[in-house]
Amino acid sequence: MFLRRSALHIARQTPSRIPIATRTFASSVSRQEEKVQTPSQVITIKKFSEIKTEEDLLPPGAPPGAIATDLDQATGLERLEILGKMDGVDIFDMKPLDSSRKGTMKDPxxxxxxxxxxxxxxxxxxxxxxxxxxxxxxxxxxxxxxxxxxxxxxxxxxxxQEDPHAHDHGDHGDHxxxxxxxxxxxxxxxxxx
The missing domain is CATH 2.60.260.40 (q5lls5 like domains)
Structure with missing residues (x-):
């Protein structure tokens, strides 16, 4: 009991050496929210039906100052899957196999x-x-x-049907x-x- 009273007494008499913040964080957040996007920062995302080449699967990226989402930064097959899901298309056919019947050699x-x-x-x-x-x-x-x-x-x-990773070895040695x-x-x- 005596020890607790003396610790409180010392704490009250010691001057605080912690600096007080000169501005609050709320004011800086409100300044961040005041930014207005210019028309050059508006990003258009191609729809699944508009994808024709591999270059169409490159992402636009996030606007400056924003955190990128999967839609902003995904590339390749991952981007194709995301765009397909947005249009209701299951690109990789992820539904389970038919288990209502047993496959046979004639009907697997x-x-x-x-x-x-x-x-x-x-x-x-x-x-x-x-x-x-x-x-x-x-x-x-x-x-x-x-x-x-x-x-x-x-x-x-x-x-x-053709293998894009196949190499033409010819007479360069045995493969x-x-x-x-x-x-x-x-x-x-x-x-x-």
Missing amino acids: IMVKSFGDEHYIGCTGVPADTHHQLWMVVSRERPIERCSECGNVIKMEYVGP HVYVEPKKMADFVRPEFR
Whole structure:
């Protein structure tokens, strides 16, 4: 009790050495809000239907003094996805696969892909009847079957037919071609797959 009283007594007698702010922050904020955008600072954003080339996917950037949003700074596929969502178009078809039926060899579950290979997780038919098992389908091997439930998935390649990353090696030396390792499924006759 005595110690608490002496600390309060010393604190009251000690002069404050903390400088007091010369202006408040509210006045500087109100000055910031008084800025008026000139017509040269108005940014127009192209709509999804107006996108024709890769240059159309370059962002305009944020006006000076503003914090950039995703719409102001996203480029490439991310920008295409954002503009598509604004127009109600699902660019990457993110809805789940059809799990109302089991895919068969004659009528597989179709998966569209822009890439050379696609990873697909199967949780069984009906859904969630087994743990998630991952399958890989590719352009060379477009059909896979789940080892747990037998569901058949087929990849439909919808990307560009020519490879933009292909190199013409000609006689400049040997080019290593990747060969996919053998699996047990490679030894099964095609009519039983």
